[in-house]
Amino acid sequence: MQLLLKAFAAAAALAAATPALSQEIVVTGSRVRGGGYFDNSAPAPVLALRRTADFAVQQVTVTGDTRDPDKRRDEIYAMVKGAIALADKYGVQLATGETIVEPLTLANYRNLPLAKDDDREDTEATHFLVKAPLSQGADARAALDRIAKFVKEVPAVGRAEMEADGDLTLSVVNPEQYRPQILALIATEAEANATRFGADYGVEVQGLQNRVQWGRASLSEVFLYLPVSYSVRPKQ
Numbered sequence: 684m685q686l687l688l689k690a691f692a693a694a695a696a697l698a699a700a701t702p703a704l705s706q707e708i709v710v711t712g713s714r715v716r717g718g719g720y721f722d723n724s725a726p727a728p729v730l731a732l733r734r735t736a737d738f739a740v741q742q743v744t745v746t747g748d749t750r751d752p753d754k755r756r757d758e759i760y761a762m763v764k765g766a767i768a769l770a771d772k773y774g775v776q777l778a779t780g781e782t783i784v785e786p787l788t789l790a791n792y793r794n795l796p797l798a799k800d801d802d803r804e805d806t807e808a809t810h811f812l813v814k815a816p817l818s819q820g821a822d823a824r825a826a827l828d829r830i831a832k833f834v835k836e837v838p839a840v841g842r843a844e845m846e847a848d849g850d851l852t853l854s855v856v857n858p859e860q861y862r863p864q865i866l867a868l869i870a871t872e873a874e875a876n877a878t879r880f881g882a883d884y885g886v887e888v889q890g891l892q893n894r895v896q897w898g899r900a901s902l903s904e905v906f907l908y909l910p911v912s913y914s915v916r917p918k919q
Contacts (some may be wrong), residue, residue, distance in 0.1 A: 684711070689904075691890065695840060701855075705784070705856070706783045706784070706856075707784040707854050707855070708780075708782060708856075708858055708897065709780065709782055709784055709852055709853070709856075709899065710736060710852065710854060710855060710897050711899065715874060718731060720773065726887060728909060730865070730909075730911075731865075731868075731906040731908035732861055732864050732907045732908065733864050733900050734829070734904060734905065735820060735906065735909075736817060736853035736903060736905045737817060737853075737855050737856045738816055738854040739814065739815045739823045739826035739830070739852075739903065740813070740814050740854050741812065741814075741830045741847055741851055741852075742810055742813075742848045742849050743810065743813055743834055743845055743846065744808050744809070744814055744846060744848040744850075745759050745760040745763055745808060745809050745811075745843055745844070745845045746759075746808040746846075747798075747806070747807055747808070747843040748806040749754065749805070749841055750805050752805075752807075752831065753907075754882060755805070755807060756807065756845075757799065758841035758842060758843040759808075759809055759843045761840040761841075762837065762839065762843040762845055763787075763795065763809065764789065764821075765837055766811075766813075767780070767787065768815075768839050769833065769836065769837055773833040774815065774816075774829060774835070775815050775829060775830060776813075776814045777811055777813060777814070778817075779791075779795065779811050779812065780811075780860070784814075784854055785911050792896055795810075795811060796809060804826055810848065811835065812892050813829075813830050814854065814862050815830050817903055821903060823851065825904070831845070831847065831891060835845055838885060844893045853899060855907070858894075858895040858896075858897050858907055859894065859916065862895055869911060873886040874886070875898050877915050880915055883885050883918055884915050884918065885915070885916060885917075885918045886915055886916070887913060887914050888911055889911060889914075890911035891909065891911055893909055893910050895909060896909065897906055
């Protein structure tokens, strides 16, 4: 397995030289972020680590239609502030971002952009994310129910209203932390295939320098994988 060992040694050296990424990444149900490796109509990667996501994520929209623009914006932001104050009580967290997620706090909530309704000049809205943590094997429906209850209980301010927007998504914190487990899956399969050809054969792996990729596997699970390929070759 000399070729295989050399390839994995190179990958380990690369990982050691690369700063760890601690971002939280949103995983949608449409395509794998970062590479488009598969979509909902295509098969999942063969060598993928399947695990429960860290969070169930629901986008919410706060809309206001008070005629006075300053008052309208104050009402929208006041409702967002009320949501931040209520989050801990319902065991949820608030965040912003489309792919990389950042916490929504009292220090930054007024940085949320407001968008005008194309059909109504006196209507504006803003969006943010509500997250519920998922434990291993957890049912995402229970997390969704918790989020829905939270959204319902956030008090309205003036004419501002908040509602869920779109489907439930998932998020994973620091996908790169799962690289060793994914490499172990690759090594196990590659070694088994090389062994079938006899002791004079080894494996050459390509693509180990790639970042960990991700995609949605189920309502509460994600696939984490490396887009690699390998070939069985005679040892040199």
